[in-house]
Amino acid sequence: MPQIFHPRVNGLTRILLAGGALAIVAFACVAWFLNRSPYSTGQGAVPEQPVPFSHQHHVGGLGIDCRYCHTGVDRSRFAGLPDTHTCMSCHSQLWTEAQMLAPVRESLKEDRPLRWMRVHRLPDFVYFDHRAHVTRGIGCESCHGRVDRMPLMSQAAPMTMQWCLDCHRNPQKALRAPDRITAMGAPAASDPNALLRRYRIHTDRMTECVTCHR
Ligand code: HEC
Ligand code: HEC
Ligand code: HEC
Ligand code: HEC
Ligand code: HEC
Known part of the structure; x- marks a missing residue:
């Protein structure tokens, strides 16, 4: 094949082309990292549950x-899920014949826990702690959305690192008084900086890698 370009031009073009291709790949990676699609973050997905439990009915x-069923949320890393007895405290008297609740009755009779499917799941290399948030003025709604309007539970926020950091850099606007933590649709606090002092929040440490990766 006859050579059209001088060999040196050819080399240069190759470098430029390779560089261009690399730049496109790098750009795509950055875009993916900064703004990941709901598909990759699990946002909005509704896993099928053994019983179609409605937060809209029970909460709204x-x-x-929330703490009646998620008893660990202000005491431990994990909010926890209610056991069958918690449901039966009402449903041994209410809706006792409902077909929808048959798996709950069976679970009690056979002494076998209901197997709820996880809606939220952080990777294992991320450290998260519910108590640290709900005892420092962060309400469930800030991370889980309007649960009182969810006939079926789904993940409201992207739960990416970028999303965590957005609040860790500037938590003021999310802070609530201690009696509003589980409230839904509560108005914003009138003096967020007073709450920041009251909860003794140290924003300087909140963006360090070891806070969430330990
Ligand atoms: C009567 C019991 C009950 C109450 C009250 C309740 N929940 Fe739940 N919650 C459940 C059950 C059962 C599940 C598991 C089934 C599901 O995901 O819908 C669940 C699941 C969840 C999940 C998803 C867990 C996962 O798998 O990631 C979140 C988040 C949640 N609840 C938040 C709340 C909040 C916030 C409140 C208060 C505003 C609340 N719940 C009140 C029973 C309850
Ligand atoms: C404090 C009492 C109480 C508790 C605890 C409770 N429920 Fe209910 N549940 C009710 C009442 C009242 C209704 C009827 C709601 C309506 O029709 O608006 C209901 C309705 C339901 C229904 C019918 C569909 C619907 O949402 O209307 C299902 C399914 C159900 N509950 C599942 C559960 C499960 C599972 C648990 C345990 C995680 C649970 N409930 C805990 C009071 C309770
Ligand atoms: C700062 C954000 C944040 C706040 C505030 C928050 N959660 Fe969560 N929640 C999460 C994350 C993230 C997960 C997933 C944790 C994992 O995968 O390890 C989760 C998981 C859950 C689960 C699944 C079971 C478990 O124990 O992990 C339940 C139930 C739940 N949250 C309920 C609540 C309730 C109720 C409140 C308020 C009292 C609340 N959360 C406040 C971020 C939050
Ligand atoms: C406020 C909590 C938080 C802090 C602080 C934080 N991370 Fe993360 N990081 C997360 C979460 C949540 C994920 C998993 C979700 C995701 O991939 O976005 C994650 C994921 C990652 C990943 C995997 C990325 C991927 O796409 O799988 C790396 C690497 C990482 N973090 C490095 C760091 C480094 C380095 C720092 C310090 C400069 C840091 N993180 C600080 C919460 C945090
Ligand atoms: C809406 C605001 C908000 C969001 C979203 C949020 N955080 Fe936080 N986080 C806080 C506040 C406020 C504190 C308390 C800081 C303090 O005590 O000084 C905190 C503290 C923490 C701590 C420190 C716990 C301890 O005991 O040292 C960890 C770990 C943490 N967050 C992880 C995460 C991760 C991981 C995510 C994302 C999945 C996340 N947070 C999302 C506001 C938030």
Whole structure:
């Protein structure tokens, strides 16, 4: 084949082309990292549950506090899920014939826990702690959205590192008084800086890698 370009030009073009290709790949990676699609973060997905439990009915309608069912949330890293007895404290008297609740009755009879499917799941290399947040003025709504409007539970926030950091850099606007932590649709606090001092929050440490990767 006759050579069209001088060999040196050819080399240069190759470097430029390779550089261009690398730049495109790098750009795509950055875009993916900064703004990942709901598909890759799990946002919005609704896993099928053994019983179609409705937060809308139990929280929005009946007004049951989150901590009645998620008893660990202000005491440990994990919020925890309710056991069958918690459901049966009401459903041994209410809706006792409902087909929808058959798996709950079976679970009690056979002494076998219901197997709820996880909606949220951080990778194992991330450290998270519920107590640290709900005892420092961060409400469930900031991370889980309007749970009182969810007929079925889904992940409201992207739960990416970028999302965690957005709040860790500037937590003021999310802070609530201690009696509003489980409330839904509560108005923003009137003096966020007073709350920052009251909870003794140290924003300087909140963006360090070891806070979440330890
Ligand atoms: C009557 C009991 C009950 C109450 C009250 C309740 N929940 Fe739940 N919650 C459940 C059950 C059962 C599940 C598991 C099934 C599901 O995911 O829908 C669950 C699941 C969840 C999940 C998803 C867990 C996962 O797998 O990642 C979140 C988040 C959650 N609840 C938040 C809340 C918040 C916030 C409140 C208060 C505003 C609340 N819940 C009140 C029973 C309850
Ligand atoms: C404090 C009482 C109480 C507790 C605890 C409770 N429920 Fe209910 N549940 C009710 C009432 C009342 C209704 C009827 C709601 C309605 O029709 O608006 C209901 C309705 C339901 C229904 C029918 C569909 C619906 O949402 O209307 C299902 C399914 C259900 N509950 C599952 C559960 C499960 C699973 C648990 C345990 C995780 C649980 N409930 C805990 C009071 C309770
Ligand atoms: C700062 C954000 C944040 C706040 C505030 C928060 N959660 Fe969560 N929640 C998460 C994350 C992240 C996960 C997933 C944790 C994992 O995969 O290890 C989660 C998981 C859960 C689960 C699944 C079971 C478990 O023990 O992990 C439940 C239930 C839950 N949250 C309920 C609540 C309730 C109720 C509140 C308020 C009282 C609350 N959360 C406040 C971020 C938050
Ligand atoms: C506020 C909590 C938080 C802090 C601080 C934090 N990370 Fe992360 N990091 C996360 C979460 C959550 C994930 C998993 C979700 C995701 O991939 O976005 C993650 C994922 C990662 C990943 C895997 C990325 C991927 O795409 O799989 C790396 C690498 C990482 N972090 C490095 C760092 C470094 C380096 C620092 C310090 C400069 C840091 N992180 C600080 C929360 C944090
Ligand atoms: C809406 C605001 C908000 C979001 C979103 C948020 N955090 Fe936090 N986080 C806080 C505040 C406020 C504190 C308390 C800081 C303090 O005590 O000085 C905190 C503290 C922590 C701590 C320190 C716990 C300890 O005991 O040292 C960890 C770990 C943490 N967050 C991880 C995460 C991870 C991982 C995510 C994302 C999945 C996340 N946070 C999302 C506001 C938030």
